[in-house]
Amino acid sequence: MKLDTSGFETSMPTIGFGSSNDMLDGFSTVPSFDLPRTTDFDGFQKEAVQMVKPAKGTTTLAFIFKEGVMVAADSRASMGGYISSQSVKKIIEINPYMLGTMAGGAADCQFWHRNLGIKCRLHELANKRRISVSGASKLLANMLYSYRGMGLSVGTMIAGWDETGPGLYYVDNEGGRLKGDRFSVGSGSPYAYGVLDSGYKFDMSVEEASELARRSIYHATFRDGASGGVASVYHVGSNGWTKLSGDDVGELHYHYYPVPPAIAEQVMEEAAAE
Amino acid sequence: MSIFEYNGSAVVAMVGKNCFAIASDRRLGVQLQTIATDFQRISKIHDRVFIALSGLATDVQTLYQRLVFRHKLYQLREERDMKPETFASLVSAILYEKRFGPYLCQPVIAGLGEDEKPFICTMDSIGAKELAKDFVVSGTASESLYGACEAMYKPDMEAEELFETISQALLSSVDRDCLSGWGGHVYVVTPTEIKERILKGRMD
Numbered sequence: 001m002k003l004d005t006s007g008f009e010t011s012m013p014t015i016g017f018g019s020s021n022d023m024l025d026g027f028s029t030v031p032s033f034d035l036p037r038t039t040d041f042d043g044f045q046k047e048a049v050q051m052v053k054p055a056k057g058t059t060t061l062a063f064i065f066k067e068g069v070m071v072a073a074d075s076r077a078s079m080g081g082y083i084s085s086q087s088v089k090k091i092i093e094i095n096p097y098m099l100g101t102m103a104g105g106a107a108d109c110q111f112w113h114r115n116l117g118i119k120c121r122l123h124e125l126a127n128k129r130r131i132s133v134s135g136a137s138k139l140l141a142n143m144l145y146s147y148r149g150m151g152l153s154v155g156t157m158i159a160g161w162d163e164t165g166p167g168l169y170y171v172d173n174e175g176g177r178l179k180g181d182r183f184s185v186g187s188g189s190p191y192a193y194g195v196l197d198s199g200y201k202f203d204m205s206v207e208e209a210s211e212l213a214r215r216s217i218y219h220a221t222f223r224d225g226a227s228g229g230v231a232s233v234y235h236v237g238s239n240g241w242t243k244l245s246g247d248d249v250g251e252l253h254y255h256y257y258p259v260p261p262a263i264a265e266q267v268m269e270e271a272a273a274e
Numbered sequence: 275m276s277i278f279e280y281n282g283s284a285v286v287a288m289v290g291k292n293c294f295a296i297a298s299d300r301r302l303g304v305q306l307q308t309i310a311t312d313f314q315r316i317s318k319i320h321d322r323v324f325i326a327l328s329g330l331a332t333d334v335q336t337l338y339q340r341l342v343f344r345h346k347l348y349q350l351r352e353e354r355d356m357k358p359e360t361f362a363s364l365v366s367a368i369l370y371e372k373r374f375g376p377y378l379c380q381p382v383i384a385g386l387g388e389d390e391k392p393f394i395c396t397m398d399s400i401g402a403k404e405l406a407k408d409f410v411v412s413g414t415a416s417e418s419l420y421g422a423c424e425a426m427y428k429p430d431m432e433a434e435e436l437f438e439t440i441s442q443a444l445l446s447s448v449d450r451d452c453l454s455g456w457g458g459h460v461y462v463v464t465p466t467e468i469k470e471r472i473l474k475g476r477m478d
Contacts, residue, residue, distance in 0.1 A: 057452075224307065225453050226452050250477065
């Protein structure tokens with residue numbers, strides 16, 4: 001299987017004024033993934049795939065509207081039933097005008113998004129213009145396709161603004177790449193879709209769209225056990241992305257559904273007759 | 275996920291000075307999906323004995339109905355309420371009857387015995403009794419609960435302080451568990467009164 005290692009090659013020249021430069025040592029070597037040396041390669045691969053299986057316990061969503069792209073996500077990381085973190089950054093800033101969302105294996109998403117950022121910057125330098133959202137998502141999809149079946153777990157959306165306007169693509173570890181207006185990824189996505197689809201209009205203002213995104217994430221965190229923490233909302237406009245809000249979902253619940261103060265009732269029992 | 279984690283639950287009971295507190299979460303789920311946020315896990319057997327069941331929700335309800343039935347028969351025959359120790363033995367026997375096809379729940383029993391002495395115990399799904407002097411826990415969040423209770427518990431707490439302690443232990447533990455939470459339900463029982471309170475928790 002021919003692996004696409006172009007993502008790992010850097011075109012940085014090794015700077016050596018005679019002595020080795022400690023700072024650049026890490027960059028000058030071409031990183032590569034070793035294949036494991038085991039007797040049972042297939043069994044080992046199967047175990048590796050199973051390890052990263054955590055079925056994308058998260059909720060992320062993104063949609064295109066009149067004013068650009070709205071991107072939102074929760075912030076919970078779970079390992080089976082255990083919550084390992086309530087403060088994970090699931091919206092990854094690839095560059096000042098493009099965002100990626102994280103669903104699936106955290107390490108996979110972080111690495112490949114950063115790798116994509118590098119490739120985008122190289123494209124800018126080589127072609128003297130920014131890469132389009134379509135191009136960036138294609139680069140990512142091709143990289144992931146070459147690792148198909150090896151157990152990567154990535155369900156991401158690439159959202160950005162380029163010369164053709166707002167762009168949104170869904171890319172996953174199978175190598176699939178879909179262009180669309182509305183996506184939600186993760187175990188909480190059915191719940192988010194319910195709220196998002198019923199409230200969506202193309203002609204929304206930025207405030208209305210951000211409230212819709214926040215509400216969708218909140219409802220997904222309420223119903224889905226693997227989503228929770230903080231609902232972050234980002235907006236991608238013609239000038240790049242801005243973070244609009246990061247609200248704790250526990251507080252959002254009581255903001256949307258305040259508890260009316262109840263009259264405390266005490267049950268007085270007769271003192272036990274001895 | 276195992277069958278004990280199918281519905282998700284968190285239950286804890288603590289001993290205080292001539293009183294006890296028993297608390298549970300309120301979530302009923304089907305694996306990761308939350309179905310209800312007002313599920314009753316704690317049940318009163320009589321004024322001085324409470325049982326809370328964690329585990330598979332259908333067995334929680336069925337076992338509770340069976341135990342109430344047995345206690346009512348006991349009341350008719352003996353013309354008095356069961357002591358908590360006796361009740362614990364009854365639960366243990368009923369669970370062991372189903373040794374090769376068990377009820378998939380883990381009960382936590384708490385009661386006030388003779389001389390207002392509080393009694394707590396927990397059991398596994400086939401009736402192994404585990405008595406404790408300080409606190410007992412059960413459910414999907416049990417490991418977090420053990421840690422929280424160990425850190426927060428002090429012996430001989432009065433009813434109000436006991437309520438605060440058990441509530442904090444419960445809420446902080448379920449906040450680390452995907453499958454339990456969505457509020458809390460606490461009963462604090464003293465010789466003169468039963469105080470039932472609902473806790474406002476994180477709903478995610």
